[in-house]
Amino acid sequence: MIPTLDNRAARRLFLHKHALAEAPTGPSRGADLLALIQRLGFVQIDSISTLERAHHMILFARRATYRPQNLAPLLERDRCLFEHWTHDAAVIPTDFFPHWQLRFQRNATAMRARWKSDRRAGFEEKFDTILQQIETHGPVSSADVGSGEERSSGGWWDWHPSKTALEYLWRSGDLAICHRENFRKFFDLTRRVIPAATHGHRPAPQDSINWLCEAALDRLGFATPGEIAAFWDTVTPAEARTWATEQRAKGSLIDIDVANADGSLRRHLARPDVLQQAEQAPTPPNRLRVLSPFDPALRDRNRTQRLFAFHYRIEVFTPAAKRRYGYYVFPLLDGDRLVGRIDMKADRKTASLAITALWPEPGLRWSDSRHKRLTAELARLQRFASLDHITFHPDWMRTPPN
Numbered sequence: 001m002i003p004t005l006d007n008r009a010a011r012r013l014f015l016h017k018h019a020l021a022e023a024p025t026g027p028s029r030g031a032d033l034l035a036l037i038q039r040l041g042f043v044q045i046d047s048i049s050t051l052e053r054a055h056h057m058i059l060f061a062r063r064a065t066y067r068p069q070n071l072a073p074l075l076e077r078d079r080c081l082f083e084h085w086t087h088d089a090a091v092i093p094t095d096f097f098p099h100w101q102l103r104f105q106r107n108a109t110a111m112r113a114r115w116k117s118d119r120r121a122g123f124e125e126k127f128d129t130i131l132q133q134i135e136t137h138g139p140v141s142s143a144d145v146g147s148g149e150e151r152s153s154g155g156w157w158d159w160h161p162s163k164t165a166l167e168y169l170w171r172s173g174d175l176a177i178c179h180r181e182n183f184r185k186f187f188d189l190t191r192r193v194i195p196a197a198t199h200g201h202r203p204a205p206q207d208s209i210n211w212l213c214e215a216a217l218d219r220l221g222f223a224t225p226g227e228i229a230a231f232w233d234t235v236t237p238a239e240a241r242t243w244a245t246e247q248r249a250k251g252s253l254i255d256i257d258v259a260n261a262d263g264s265l266r267r268h269l270a271r272p273d274v275l276q277q278a279e280q281a282p283t284p285p286n287r288l289r290v291l292s293p294f295d296p297a298l299r300d301r302n303r304t305q306r307l308f309a310f311h312y313r314i315e316v317f318t319p320a321a322k323r324r325y326g327y328y329v330f331p332l333l334d335g336d337r338l339v340g341r342i343d344m345k346a347d348r349k350t351a352s353l354a355i356t357a358l359w360p361e362p363g364l365r366w367s368d369s370r371h372k373r374l375t376a377e378l379a380r381l382q383r384f385a386s387l388d389h390i391t392f393h394p395d396w397m398r399t400p401p402n
Contacts (some may be wrong), residue, residue, distance in 0.1 A: 005222065007263075008336070024287075026063060033074060099212060139179070225240035244269050289334075290333075293314045
């Protein structure tokens with residue numbers, strides 16, 4: 001008989017795996033910060049900064065003492081983290097770097113097939129020039145490569161052959177991001193960025209497939225093969241299915257039905273002790289948190305909707321007239337429930353945290369106690385963003401749109 005995980009237990013286990021089922025206390029720098037990122041697997045990077053950049057918001061939601069300056073030493077000095085891709089740009093523990101060799105190989109094959117047309121044609125001829133430039137003169141950004149003619153003849157993307165070559169060399173592993181300046185990436189030879197012992201370790205492809213599947217499931221708690229494949233976005237769903245079949249045969253995986261918020265059941269894979277894990281997972285504290293739209297707990301929007309009955313889509317690319325909520329709206333987590341979303345930004349001219357609107361979820365009562373928890377969280381965010389005060393739009397408390 002296939003066991004069933006009820007919805008409340010599933011949410012609790014899922015939040016625990018994402019470090020959101022415990023009070024956001026404790027140290028938030030050095031080895032402690034690295035351990036948190038290793039637990040999550042990765043932290044997505046995004047350039048938009050209405051309040052703070054996504055990676056800083058993600059870490060602050062889990063450690064209230066975290067500040068943006070805490071991350072750079074791990075990336076740029078200690079090299080405990082590196083920047084590359086999962087489903088999107090992310091900071092990733094350097095211990096995981098050997099398993100990115102598989103991604104580098106697959107990226108190289110895909111890019112060579114895809115980038116041999118339009119303005120990018122001829123990018124392979126630029127490899128030696130760029131590598132020699134970096135070897136001799138040190139790190140470069142995309143603005144430092146290519147002739148003046150190349151750079152001046154393109155549109156706003158400016159994917160001329162030299163920039164394409166630089167991107168290819170990074171995505172395929174010959175280059176690594178060594179630092180950023182005003183969020184602009186600078187690239188150096190990978191052997192000068194990644195520690196030698198880690199850089200020299202080349203697992204067999206199947207070993208990396210196994211590791212990636214294991215690591216994804218352990219961070220999700222329960223998942224389908226498609227969700228396992230999507231977590232790192234390196235293995236294919238077919239490879240994840242094959243891995244699952246082998247693990248079932250060994251007794252390392254079981255099937256389990258997980259109850260969605262609407263009461264329906266969905267079949268997943270899980271460890272044999274998943275029910276015990278869920279039972280032992282802590283009850284999320286009675287605390288409201290603002291989450292980044294790119295929080296790893298929200299990365300899979302379909303899973304968020306199934307487990308929490310919370311439909312979320314970021315609307316930065318939606319024309320203003322067609323937005324249901326706002327340009328960059330933050331989900332609100334209260335205990336184990338997603339209870340609403342808030343539109344706010346850091347107004348640096350007035351040094352204020354400007355609250356434009358808050359929409360509670362339909363059918364949810366916005367109680368006085370919840371409002372106090374929101375007020376406390378906004379005060380924490382104000383301090384986090386180094387702002388002096390909080391301002392509210394006159395009609396900031398809204399009714400959810402139809």
